[in-house]
Amino acid sequence: MGRWEPDARGRMMRAxxxxxxxxxxxxxxxxxxxGAAGVTERTFFRHFRDKREILFDSSDTMxxxxxxxxLAAPDDLAPLDTALAGMVAGGALLTGRxxxxxxxxxxxxxxxxxxxxxxxxxxxxTEGVAEALRARGVPEPTASLAAxxxxxxxxxxxxxxVGDADAPDDLADCIAEAAAVLRALT
Amino acid sequence: MGRWEPDARGRMMRAxxxxxxxxxxxxxxxxxxxGAAGVTERTFFRHFRDKREILFDSSDTMxxxxxxxxLAAPDDLAPLDTALAGMVAGGALLTGRxxxxxxxxxxxxxxxxxxxxxxxxxxxxTEGVAEALRARGVPEPTASLAAxxxxxxxxxxxxxxVGDADAPDDLADCIAEAAAVLRALT
Numbered sequence: 504m505g506r507w508e509p510d511a512r513g514r515m516m517r518a519x520x521x522x523x524x525x526x527x528x529x530x531x532x533x534x535x536x537x538g539a540a541g542v543t544e545r546t547f548f549r550h551f552r553d554k555r556e557i558l559f560d561s562s563d564t565m566x567x568x569x570x571x572x573x574l575a576a577p578d579d580l581a582p583l584d585t586a587l588a589g590m591v592a593g594g595a596l597l598t599g600r601x602x603x604x605x606x607x608x609x610x611x612x613x614x615x616x617x618x619x620x621x622x623x624x625x626x627x628x629t630e631g632v633a634e635a636l637r638a639r640g641v642p643e644p645t646a647s648l649a650a651x652x653x654x655x656x657x658x659x660x661x662x663x664x665v666g667d668a669d670a671p672d673d674l675a676d677c678i679a680e681a682a683a684v685l686r687a688l689t
Numbered sequence: 690m691g692r693w694e695p696d697a698r699g700r701m702m703r704a705x706x707x708x709x710x711x712x713x714x715x716x717x718x719x720x721x722x723x724g725a726a727g728v729t730e731r732t733f734f735r736h737f738r739d740k741r742e743i744l745f746d747s748s749d750t751m752x753x754x755x756x757x758x759x760l761a762a763p764d765d766l767a768p769l770d771t772a773l774a775g776m777v778a779g780g781a782l783l784t785g786r787x788x789x790x791x792x793x794x795x796x797x798x799x800x801x802x803x804x805x806x807x808x809x810x811x812x813x814x815t816e817g818v819a820e821a822l823r824a825r826g827v828p829e830p831t832a833s834l835a836a837x838x839x840x841x842x843x844x845x846x847x848x849x850x851v852g853d854a855d856a857p858d859d860l861a862d863c864i865a866e867a868a869a870v871l872r873a874l875t
Contacts, residue, residue, distance in 0.1 A: 618809075618812075619806075619808070620805075622808040623804075623805055626808050644849060645870055648842070648845050648867060652871065652874065655834065656834070658837065659830050659834050659837060663830060681830055685834050685838065688834060689838075689871060
């Protein structure tokens with residue numbers, strides 16, 4: 504990116520959330536988002552494949568961060584704790600972005616196609632976590648179950664973080680609380 | 690349904706799986722399926738909205754059966770055990786249909802749009818299970834976590850049932866094995 508576009512990506516992401524919230528997702532074009540962020544439409548498409556992708560950009564980064572943390576975890580950490588450490592590391596990307604995350608969640612909840620996309624991203628995250636666990640020597644079906652369980656804990660914790668004003672302000676604390684409830688369940 | 694169409698629904702479901710496997714999902718039309726099952730296209734559309742729905746017909750029935758079993762479970766059954774009993778009750782629909790289920794799983798795995806649909810059905814199942822648990826008085830986030838966990842156990846058990854020839858022939862046994870692995874994890 505050129506130096507005349509400081510944080511163009513972040514500006515486009517924030518502009519997209521504002522426009523999707525104000526006008527509706529369907530009624531907003533990539534050109535509208537570029538205009539609101541003060542960049543050209545060409546710059547928009549250099550960063551994002553389409554207007555849908557601008558909402559899911561963080562998902563891929565989150566998955567990568569989660570898997571890196573899993574691969575780097577201490578050898579003797581138990582599979583579920585390892586997967587949960589991955590969730591905390593992935594979720595760290597959202598630190599300070601609770602309002603953004605809440606607005607994004609509301610946009611997605613209101614649009615079935617976006618909901619399907621979100622589910623697909625969560626399924627890919629689950630597969631990535633299971634693969635990272637297998638790379639550490641965790642056998643099946645333990646790896647898949649730990650991955651599903653950790654992603655479920657993340658999903659429930661994230662839902663509380665964006666949907667419940669009384670939830671802890673730190674997503675990692677919400678994850679820890681949900682993990683404790685899970686352990687009490689089994 | 691008229692008495693001149695004994696098991697037309699089942700015949701169409703089996704014909705669809707055969708044709709999707711032989712020719713590919715994209716290359717098969719609703720008319721092809723109706724023809725192979727010996728019914729008219731009109732009969733096809735009386736039973737299924739489109740050729741995609743023929744693959745997911747069981748999902749809704751499974752969800753209904755799971756939720757009914759959850760609502761009917763003994764009052765003192767713990768939330769996760771209740772949700773797992775729902776999975777076993779829902780999975781009972783597939784008794785004797787392991788080959789059908791395996792072929793269906795292969796068709797879905799090969800087609801991204803069908804995979805998204807499957808994920809959406811699993812998400813709806815999770816929501817239905819959580820709702821049934823809340824109706825029994827299970828509070829949040831316990832209800833959601835138990836629902837996610839039980840559906841994850843089902844998902845992993847089902848994957849083993851259709852993908853691993855060494856897995857038990859009874860899906861309920863696969864669910865019990867996966868649940869035991871889950872409990873060892875936490």
